[in-house]
Amino acid sequence: MQQTLAVDGEKIACGVLLPVGEAAGRTAVLLHGAGTADRSVHGDLARLLxxxxxxxxxxxxSGHGASSGRLQKLSLARRLRQARSVIDELAPETDQLLLVGASMSGQTVADLLGHYGSRVAALGLLAPAVxxxxxxxxxxDAGFTEVIRTPDAWRDSAALEIYAAFTGRAVLAVPAEDHVIPPAVNQALVQALxxxxxxxxxxxxxxxxHLGRYFRSHPRECAQVADLLVGA
Incomplete structure (x- = not known):
């Protein structure tokens, strides 16, 4: 089920996959990374969930896929606003949340966890950034790149504190060698989680x-992540 919501001054393209069989009272929210990514990249994991x-x-x-807006005008704060608005509109209030974020959305998942708190049952972090x-x-386009390129600036991320306090299920999935995320970021996330x-x-x-692409040709690994997220 595809639809468009008016959110944060933009038209945000979103979709809902209904559960197969009996619903378990859980909504999984899948958040893509930066660059040319969009919601289709994790379609295999979405189907399995x-x-x-x-x-x-x-x-x-905004600025991605079928949504309006310019990517250069996006920010981490706007990503949080857009994700929150979509969740509040499309996820039943009584559902537990399973938050899955790739790359840049490693930070957005943390920001959502800080907002929804104990409602979040599980986290899936796919080659995440903070x-x-x-x-x-x-x-x-207004100083973001310069700030994040400052050596070790990521160590001041609020995400690390939020993840360190989380008590639900957490899955951190990473490649052995990541050309985007520094090894020290992964090490800090492991320690926090x-x-x-x-x-x-x-x-x-x-x-x-790009784990979404990897999962397309590695269904067993994709299923492993799905099973861990739902606690199977």
């Missing part, structure tokens, strides 16, 4: 940063 009883919500952030607090409000969460760390030796 629906088969496991989840309602699945996807969206194109960003410093001072980058959060900056549009991508291992503190209190029911944590699984998956490393795929032959994957690249």
């Amino acid at each position: 629906a088969e496991r009883g989840c309602r699945v919500v996807t969206l194109d952030f 960003y410093p607090r001072r980058a959060w409000d900056l549009a991508f 291992a503190r209190r969460a029911d944590f699984t760390h998956l490393v795929f030796p032959d994957a690249t940063h």
Whole structure:
């Protein structure tokens, strides 16, 4: 089911996959990364989560896919506003949330977790990034790139504190070698998530940063992530 919502001054393209069989009272929200990514990139994982009883919500952030807007005018703050609005509109209020974020959406998942708190039952982080607090409000063409390229600036990310306090299921899936995310970021995320969460760390030796593409040709690994997210 595809639709468009008026959100944050934009027209946000989004979709819902209904659960196969009996609904389990869970909504999985899949968030794509930056660049040319859109909600189609994690279609395989979305289908598998629906088969496991989840309602699945996807969206194109502004400037991506079928949504309006310019990518250069997007920011981490706007990503949070857009994702929150779509979740509040399309996810039943009584559903638990399974938040899945790739690359840049590693930060957006943390921001959503900070908002929805105990309603979040599980996290799926796919080659995730995190960003410093001072980058959060900056549009991508208004100083964002300069801030995040400052050496070790990511260590000031609020995401690390939020993840360290999480007590639900958490899956961190990464390639053995990531050409985008520094190894120190992955190490910090492992340390944060291992503190209190029911944590699984998956490393795929032959994957690249773009795990959505990898899952298309590796259905077993994609199913493994889906099973872990739903607690199968």
